[in-house]
Amino acid sequence: MTSNKVETALEMLNKQLNQPLTAALEVCARCGICAEACHYYVAEPKPENIPAARAESMRQVYRSEHDFLSRIFPAWTGAERLSEEKIAQWAETAFMNCTLCYRCTVNCPMGLDTPLLMSALRAIATATGNAPEMLEMLADAAIEKGKDPEVFLEYFRGSIADMEKELRELTGIPVASIPLQRKGAKKLYVALSGAHTILPVAAIFETVGEDWTLSIYEASNYGIFLGDASRAQTIARRIVDEAKSLGVEEIVISECGHAYYVMRWLAPNWFGDEFTFRVRSIVEVLAEYVEAGRLTLDASANPEPITYHDSCNLGRKGGVLEESRIVLNAVTTNYRELTPNREEAYCCGGGAGLVALPEAYDIRMMAGKPKADQVKHSGAQVVVAACENCRLQLGDLNEHYGLGVGVTALADLVVKAMRLPGNRAAEDHLLTVNASEASEVAIYEV
Amino acid sequence: MSFSVASQILAALAIIFTVFAFGQRLQTFSRLSRPVDQAKPKGSLQTGVLYAYTLGMAPWSKESTRRHAIAYMRGVAFHAGIFLGLLLLIASPWLGGVPQVVRTLLGIGMALGALFGFAGLVLRFVEPNLKALSTPDDYFAVSIVSLFLASEALWLFLPQAQVFFYLVSAAMLVYAPLGKIRHCIYFAYSRLFYGRFIGSRAVLPHSQQGAR
Numbered sequence: 079m080t081s082n083k084v085e086t087a088l089e090m091l092n093k094q095l096n097q098p099l100t101a102a103l104e105v106c107a108r109c110g111i112c113a114e115a116c117h118y119y120v121a122e123p124k125p126e127n128i129p130a131a132r133a134e135s136m137r138q139v140y141r142s143e144h145d146f147l148s149r150i151f152p153a154w155t156g157a158e159r160l161s162e163e164k165i166a167q168w169a170e171t172a173f174m175n176c177t178l179c180y181r182c183t184v185n186c187p188m189g190l191d192t193p194l195l196m197s198a199l200r201a202i203a204t205a206t207g208n209a210p211e212m213l214e215m216l217a218d219a220a221i222e223k224g225k226d227p228e229v230f231l232e233y234f235r236g237s238i239a240d241m242e243k244e245l246r247e248l249t250g251i252p253v254a255s256i257p258l259q260r261k262g263a264k265k266l267y268v269a270l271s272g273a274h275t276i277l278p279v280a281a282i283f284e285t286v287g288e289d290w291t292l293s294i295y296e297a298s299n300y301g302i303f304l305g306d307a308s309r310a311q312t313i314a315r316r317i318v319d320e321a322k323s324l325g326v327e328e329i330v331i332s333e334c335g336h337a338y339y340v341m342r343w344l345a346p347n348w349f350g351d352e353f354t355f356r357v358r359s360i361v362e363v364l365a366e367y368v369e370a371g372r373l374t375l376d377a378s379a380n381p382e383p384i385t386y387h388d389s390c391n392l393g394r395k396g397g398v399l400e401e402s403r404i405v406l407n408a409v410t411t412n413y414r415e416l417t418p419n420r421e422e423a424y425c426c427g428g429g430a431g432l433v434a435l436p437e438a439y440d441i442r443m444m445a446g447k448p449k450a451d452q453v454k455h456s457g458a459q460v461v462v463a464a465c466e467n468c469r470l471q472l473g474d475l476n477e478h479y480g481l482g483v484g485v486t487a488l489a490d491l492v493v494k495a496m497r498l499p500g501n502r503a504a505e506d507h508l509l510t511v512n513a514s515e516a517s518e519v520a521i522y523e524v
Numbered sequence: 525m526s527f528s529v530a531s532q533i534l535a536a537l538a539i540i541f542t543v544f545a546f547g548q549r550l551q552t553f554s555r556l557s558r559p560v561d562q563a564k565p566k567g568s569l570q571t572g573v574l575y576a577y578t579l580g581m582a583p584w585s586k587e588s589t590r591r592h593a594i595a596y597m598r599g600v601a602f603h604a605g606i607f608l609g610l611l612l613l614i615a616s617p618w619l620g621g622v623p624q625v626v627r628t629l630l631g632i633g634m635a636l637g638a639l640f641g642f643a644g645l646v647l648r649f650v651e652p653n654l655k656a657l658s659t660p661d662d663y664f665a666v667s668i669v670s671l672f673l674a675s676e677a678l679w680l681f682l683p684q685a686q687v688f689f690y691l692v693s694a695a696m697l698v699y700a701p702l703g704k705i706r707h708c709i710y711f712a713y714s715r716l717f718y719g720r721f722i723g724s725r726a727v728l729p730h731s732q733q734g735a736r
Binding site: 346 | 553554556557558559560561562563564566567576580581586587588589591592595596599651652653654656657658659660661662664702703704706707710711713714715717718719721722725726727728733734
């Protein structure tokens, strides 16, 4: 007898079966060449950590439902009927054992999109009540907060007013401000929770005389980690509506991989009408400033050996690869690459929401080992990451593996290199994450 | 009716069945929705797709194939042998007048293809990861295709082996749409989707990274 959960799961599976998903289910030749592409496998080389094996569980059910030979002779093709246990196993696989980093796809001779399969499994797990509670909570909290912004706006304005004082001290510009939801501004900057993603960028914008305004919403979108299109769209919609109502020319997303990925590459497909504004990462904007000579930078302000971690959502999945290097080469004197890097970079092990899950700590420390080894081999004293989740994970890896490095955002390095009058104060805001700070930030975001 | 003619008819029917079955699959596939990406591309979709089908397949283009260059090239040679083998099968009724030297060269090619196929089969038995990933379908698929290439090589060397060659070909062709061999028809789509992804985002080829 089929349970309700199984029925719902099969319904979700069939609903999601479009061409890309079907191709991903059918094309795998089980050659296993994807094994070392996965940071889980590199950290723990066992067959279940091979991307092809991870997705096989989904293929087994797909075959049992959609393949003639599998229906009459399931043992021949390894087909299996769906059960509640299997759904729970899918949830574990999709949420805990894959960070949707796309590295296996880049390394697959077929170009097989295993992250697409894992996202489909996440959607099924969420629909059947098997998603991690914390991710559901974070997504729902963001949705609730967005329903009536007036409730928190008063408090937010107060925080901004405090931040503006610091901004004036830092920049030495007496009229420097953090304009909130200003109509007609060119750029709408969407930050994350916490001053550390607002103040450095505000200092840069105000120094170059940018025509900008700050969004009242947070960029992060936990709906996407759940594979829940409805929640992801609800969270993204409010930023899109805000941008439209303010008439901005572009949305600039804070240093956050998944927020950029959602807004730049997914959201334009969600709301039926073409965006009247463009979407960029702050990293791209900073690179533009550097190339246009709009920033006066002193690279000697950052003399330590510095390396850069490519966030998967920004880099391999988002195409922001060289912009970060343009900035880094302008603001540092001792920059070195991790090996491998760019589209071949290893995931930090904390992506796709894992860093927000307390129960995932052990697994992400394990999965982050290749990244920790890379950092160690680079000899860097500072690791820059243009993604908040990556920075939190790198901070934890730093602690766990005793790397002895500082972890910081790109904008922080830029502010240092700008040699602003109040730079010492700015340095206090640098996000040099350690494990305790990481958990504080995570809690604050709730 | 001689065995030779009967086997030829059987092979011809198998080809018709395979083409029909693959056609059906492709028709079903084409009825599925294909998401249209409305995000403004950063790079060129066409460049990405071209790369995915060409340089992106080169052994030096990705870490996995650099690391497993020999295994990858074995696979490429095996698949190249299969495509040539299928072309020769279709052309086989008209190959009677081909000089023996050409038949021998083609036969060597097919034999190498078979050898690469059987090597893959051995790997599936001995390499722990491959063994863990494999189903009976995998073993059978590699075996029947390798046997097809071996029988073709035998026929090219020894025309008397024609009946055997056609019977093996018919078995392989009938199995193709049913089991793992059918991944071949999805390959082009998978690379297409991959190419569009990396192209629109200007991730690859690297030359696109100048795009803003």
